[in-house]
Amino acid sequence: MAKNPQEEPFSEAHLASPEYRERLMRKLNCLIAVLEVATAKVRKNMAGAPQESERLARISANLQSTLEVCIRARLALQRREAATPMLPAAGAGENGPRKNGSDLSTSAEKRKFAKLPPIDRGAISDCDFDELAKRLLN
Secondary structure, three states, rough: OOOOOHHHHHHHHOOOOHHHHHHHHHHHHHHHHHHHHHHHHHHHHHOOOHHHHHHHHHHHHHHHHHHHHHHHHHHHHHHHHHOOOOOOOOOOOOOOOOOOOOOOHHHHHHHHHHOOOOOOOOHHHHHHHHHHHHHHHH
């Protein structure tokens, strides 16, 4: 039985698939957002905790270098996407990919998220970014 490239870890062999590239781009964008928030939190903590400044500076440098790698990876993926002609998905129908600029890929996914309330500031401030980063990397 053939494996679904959507369920496998990164492989250059799957880069020909637009769905796979889209999945990678979503993960990269999420990881970049998490790294940017973590970097901001570390900088804020550096200002408030001079006794921790050396350790926090190392953490900040590690976050920044990881962020730079992710940004380069995103640019490479964008260049590949621009060089690959987009063909309509075979059989794209009710549950097929949408071309309306939405991040939601299927009608079912759109309906699911339409039922959810908007994200409020409290949910963002209560978010455990370390746990979110772990979940995104798995």
